[in-house]
Amino acid sequence: MAQAPRPQVNSQQHTQPLARRRYALEIRQHMAWRWQALILAAALLVGFAISAAILVAAGVPADELANEFVMQTFFDGQNFRAVLFQAAPMILVGLAGSIAFRARFWNLGLEGQMIWGAIGATTISMWQIGPENLRLPLMFAAAIGCGLLWVLGPAWLKLKLGVNEIISTLMLNYMAANFLLHLVYGSWKDPKDNFPYSPQFRVFERLPELGAGIGSSIVLAGVVALLAWWLVSVSRVGLYLRFVDANPRVAHANGVPVRRTIYGAVLLSGAMAGLAGFAVVAGQEGRLTQAFYQGYGFSGILIAFLARNNPLAATVVALLVAALFVTGRSLQVFYQVPFSMVQLIQAVIVVCVASSDFFIRHRLRRVGGEAAQ
Amino acid sequence: MSGSIMLNWLASTPDFAVPYALAALGLIICERAGVLALGAEGLMLVGALAGIGAQIAIGQPAVSLVLAMLAASVVSVLFAVMVIWLRVNQVIAGLALVFFCQGLTALVGSMADWTNHATEGIGAMALWPLSLLPGVGRLFEQNAMVWLTLPIFGAVAWFFARTSTGLRLRAVGENPQAADAAGIRVTAWRFAAVLAGSALVGLAGAYISVVSTKLWIAGMTGGRGWIAVGLVIFARWSPWKALIGALLFGCIEALIPQLAAAGVQLPQYFVMMTPYAVTLGVMVWVALSRRGADEEPGALGQPYVREERR
Numbered sequence: 001m002a003q004a005p006r007p008q009v010n011s012q013q014h015t016q017p018l019a020r021r022r023y024a025l026e027i028r029q030h031m032a033w034r035w036q037a038l039i040l041a042a043a044l045l046v047g048f049a050i051s052a053a054i055l056v057a058a059g060v061p062a063d064e065l066a067n068e069f070v071m072q073t074f075f076d077g078q079n080f081r082a083v084l085f086q087a088a089p090m091i092l093v094g095l096a097g098s099i100a101f102r103a104r105f106w107n108l109g110l111e112g113q114m115i116w117g118a119i120g121a122t123t124i125s126m127w128q129i130g131p132e133n134l135r136l137p138l139m140f141a142a143a144i145g146c147g148l149l150w151v152l153g154p155a156w157l158k159l160k161l162g163v164n165e166i167i168s169t170l171m172l173n174y175m176a177a178n179f180l181l182h183l184v185y186g187s188w189k190d191p192k193d194n195f196p197y198s199p200q201f202r203v204f205e206r207l208p209e210l211g212a213g214i215g216s217s218i219v220l221a222g223v224v225a226l227l228a229w230w231l232v233s234v235s236r237v238g239l240y241l242r243f244v245d246a247n248p249r250v251a252h253a254n255g256v257p258v259r260r261t262i263y264g265a266v267l268l269s270g271a272m273a274g275l276a277g278f279a280v281v282a283g284q285e286g287r288l289t290q291a292f293y294q295g296y297g298f299s300g301i302l303i304a305f306l307a308r309n310n311p312l313a314a315t316v317v318a319l320l321v322a323a324l325f326v327t328g329r330s331l332q333v334f335y336q337v338p339f340s341m342v343q344l345i346q347a348v349i350v351v352c353v354a355s356s357d358f359f360i361r362h363r364l365r366r367v368g369g370e371a372a373q
Numbered sequence: 374m375s376g377s378i379m380l381n382w383l384a385s386t387p388d389f390a391v392p393y394a395l396a397a398l399g400l401i402i403c404e405r406a407g408v409l410a411l412g413a414e415g416l417m418l419v420g421a422l423a424g425i426g427a428q429i430a431i432g433q434p435a436v437s438l439v440l441a442m443l444a445a446s447v448v449s450v451l452f453a454v455m456v457i458w459l460r461v462n463q464v465i466a467g468l469a470l471v472f473f474c475q476g477l478t479a480l481v482g483s484m485a486d487w488t489n490h491a492t493e494g495i496g497a498m499a500l501w502p503l504s505l506l507p508g509v510g511r512l513f514e515q516n517a518m519v520w521l522t523l524p525i526f527g528a529v530a531w532f533f534a535r536t537s538t539g540l541r542l543r544a545v546g547e548n549p550q551a552a553d554a555a556g557i558r559v560t561a562w563r564f565a566a567v568l569a570g571s572a573l574v575g576l577a578g579a580y581i582s583v584v585s586t587k588l589w590i591a592g593m594t595g596g597r598g599w600i601a602v603g604l605v606i607f608a609r610w611s612p613w614k615a616l617i618g619a620l621l622f623g624c625i626e627a628l629i630p631q632l633a634a635a636g637v638q639l640p641q642y643f644v645m646m647t648p649y650a651v652t653l654g655v656m657v658w659v660a661l662s663r664r665g666a667d668e669e670p671g672a673l674g675q676p677y678v679r680e681e682r683r
Contacts, residue, residue, distance in 0.1 A: 027680050058480060106464055161660035166411065166464070167603040168656060171649040174596050178649075182642035298472050305465055338483045340591065344476025350469045351455065358459040362680075 028363045036360050043356030047349035054344065060335045069327055079326060081214060087322035088217035088283055089114075092276035093300030094307065094314040094321075095228045100269035102232060102241045102309050103262045104248070109154060109169030110273045111297030112176035113147040117274025118281045119180065120146030122198050122288040125205045126188065132204050139205065140278060147274015148267050150176065155266040159259055173297065184290045198288035207283040217283030221315075224272065228311035231268075241265060273300070295325070295343065302350050321346065382624075382631040384512050387519045388585055390623025392417070392577040392594075394522055396601035397608060397615040398529055399573030405533065405610060406566030407546035409674035411467025412452055413574050414598025415474025420445045420575030421582035422478040425589040426485060428492045428582075438518070438579050445575020446568045448474060453567040457560055460676035471598075479591040487589045494587040518584050525573070530612040542566055546670035549677040559677045577601070596649065603652040607659055609668035618655070625651055 056062050093110050100107035107113075120142035124130065130138045150172060157163035184196040192199065207217045232238040240261040243251035252258045280292050299321050307313035328342035396413055403410040423444030427437035452470045455461040482488055498520060500513040533539040544552040545562045553559050581597070582589050600622065608615035629644050 025680055027678070054480075058484060108468070157657060157660070161657065163656050163660045164603075164606060167599065167606070168653055170596070170599045171603070171653045171656075174649040175646045175653075178642040178646045182640060185642070186640075298468075301468060302472070338479050338591075340476040340479030342476070343472050344480060347469050347473035347476060350465070351451070351473065354461040354465055354469065355455055355459045357461065361460075 022367060023364050024367045026363050026365050028361055031360050039356050039359050040353065043352040044349065047352035050348050050352070051345040054348070055331070055337070055341070058335075058337050058341065060331060060337060068331065069323075079330075081212075082326045083319065083323045084218045085215055085284065086325050087319050088215065088221040089276040089279040089296060090299060090303070090322045090325070091218075091221040091225055091315050091318040092272050092279055093296045094303030094318040095225055095311055096269045096272035096276065097300040097304030098307060098309040098311055098314050099228060099232070099265050099272065101304050102245055103265035104245055105155070105158065105262060105266045105269070106166045107151060107154075107169055107266060107269050107273075108166055108297065108301065109151060109172050109270075110276075110300040111293045112169065112173040113150045113270045113273035114277035114280070114293045114296055115173075115176040115180050116146040116150040117143035117277030118288055118292065119183065119277075120274065121278045121281055122188070122201075125201050126198065135202075135205050136207070136282070139282060140275070143274045143278035144271040145274070147277065148271040150274070151266055151270030155263055159262060177293070180288070180293075181290060184288060188288065190287070196290045197285075200287050201282065205282065206286055207279070215283050217279040220275075220279065220283075224275065225311050225315045228272075232309075232311060237261065237264065276300075295339075298343065299325075299346065302346050305350060306353055378631055378635050380509065380511065381634075382627055384514070385631070386620065386623040386627040387515050388623075389626040390619045391519055391522050392581050392585070392597055393601055393604055393622050394526070394616050394619035395577035395580065396574045396598060397604040397619055398526060398612055399570040399575075399577065400601055400605045401570070401608070401610055401612055401615060402529065402542075402573065403566050403570030404605060404673055405546045405670055406542050406563045407549060407670050407672040407675065407677070408453075408456055408563055408567055409463040409467065410452075410567070410570060410574075411464060411602060412449070412470030412474070412571075412598075413601050414594060414596065415471035415478075416445045416449060416571050416574040417578030417581070417594045417598045417601075418474050418478040418592070419448050420578030421593060422482050422487070422578075422589060423575070424579030424583040425487055425490070425492060426481075429487060429490055432493070434495045434583055437583050438576060441579030441583070442572040442575045445578070446572045448477075449567055449571030452571075453564050456676060457563050457567070460678060463674050463676070475592060482589055482591055489588055489590065491588050492583070494584050516584055518580055526612055526616050533612065543670070546672055549672050549675075553677075553679065559679075563677070574598070574601075600648055600652050603656055607655045609659075610670060611668070622648060622651065 052062075052065055055065060060068070093114065096110055096113070097107065121139035124135065124139045124142050129135075151169070154163070154165045154168040154172065157168055158165040181196075184198060188198045189195070190197055190199045207215055207220070210216050210219065232241060240251070240256050243254065243256045244258055244261050248258050276296065277293070281288055285292055299318075303314050303317045303321055307317045324342055324345060328337075328339055328345075331337040331341065332339050396417060400410050400413055420441040424437045424441035427440040428434065431437065449470075451473070452466055455466040455469075456463045495516040495518065497514040498517045500515070500520065504510045504513040506513075533543065541552070541557050542562055542565075544555070545557060545559050545566075549559045552562075577597075578594060581594060586593070604615060604618045604622065607618050625647055629647070632639060632644075
């Protein structure tokens, strides 16, 4: 591995000038875009190669891999619709992660906020609040509100008391998940068949289909992605966020409302995660189920990281992760590969991309002679 | 609460406390060297799976526990290379490690068919002569790992407080620039700390699968690794305080089955929230008492970049 050789601190021991040639590690100030892209592509390639090797080791025939991933997922109409279907909540959690990370807030509570968003939307449906034609907007608003409130606590604790948000948001995930179980195994259980899920939503409580089997939740996610892009790239808030991300203290000295900016970004993140919960219950499942949120929190964080917190990039990455989810499900059915494989592949790709950053930020230079000193 | 329930509760506390204690201790070793170790949840799973695998194959608990420690260390090399050599953001690297381990252990566990495969664990070991005391004697009938945990804590605490190697390790976490100038090899020390700490985290996971529940279920650590991360903050990076915190958490977790046995009706899922709620409460308490920050290793979470040394 590339590691800095020890510089000769005590030069008195070396009576000879340092004639030996060696390699020194240097911080690179800037790298041309095309080289950065090349390194990223190489990292992804390595990640895919490792993932493919794991899949083959897990019993998927090697010649079926390309077929499953590329042909079945993107070029088969039905599967492509499944990817779009899956992508809506994925895009929303990815955006939620990106916005919070832009404010230097590690919101690892995306799953908890998603659960609460879903619970909020389901509450409106269960108690039949509001007239039928307003039901869906009310569920939408409830999901946003609940997701936002669930992240308010950690945000306040972090900004007021300095409580580490990584731990607090994670603990709230586990609490939300247990509360969800309390509901679906308790008073919210479907009286029709006694399975642990809420009664089915009525037709007007579900996100409508646009035609050709494409759900409107993907449109919702797309609109939110555009708004998020406008917010971070065009609006004043986006500028504030960049200031806060670079250096909160300097930002404060320059008159940026640092606390309000962080609160805004974090609450928005919670609202988006809540919306993702809405997208799952009203767009996919049509009811509140016990484990609908699993895998989204991690995926959201990874999407945000891979997209470098850029909303448009997050949308593209989320589509790919959605494709991975869909493929994972079909592998589960056809080759009995456990669904955790999806998580493993995500982690492998993140490890490769994160590690490749090293080669963007550093360079090895051959040095020799006096120059080494 | 009647006396026997109280005694049952106290007697079962160490069994719940040991995983927290060992994991927190491993994290303290790692974080004292300046490496923020968020991967505990994943490494505990690796330890738990490796432990049960060895238990099924060999059947010797001592061997299984050692192999589990080795397995967790080996997996943590990936994390160490990322954060120490490649200088990847430690939060991202830690999270990626957790996802990686969760996926890997679920995959290997199901492919090797180790799920729900009951094994023989370790029997109780009475601490003579305390175990002969009337009434409270059964508090001293614990498995060997419980008794072993105490000398492990003693050794680590002594290492940090009394040895020059311990001082070096802390220097690396406190101010790597100064440590480097003093001739301490920052990279090597951090590597050693990550590997050693991860071994203890793996042992904590193996305790859950091999000694406590005696079987493997995917994702069986259920957030204990994250609670251990919170516990380290509560303990302000001090081993003995971590032991006290672990006992506190053990008490709370041990209370749940005792209450159920006593016929106290509590909403099940709210009861299952308590460890997480308590962790959150403890974090708030630490923040309110404003004593957390000053003990935090100075360079925690920061990669050491020698080329940027000034």
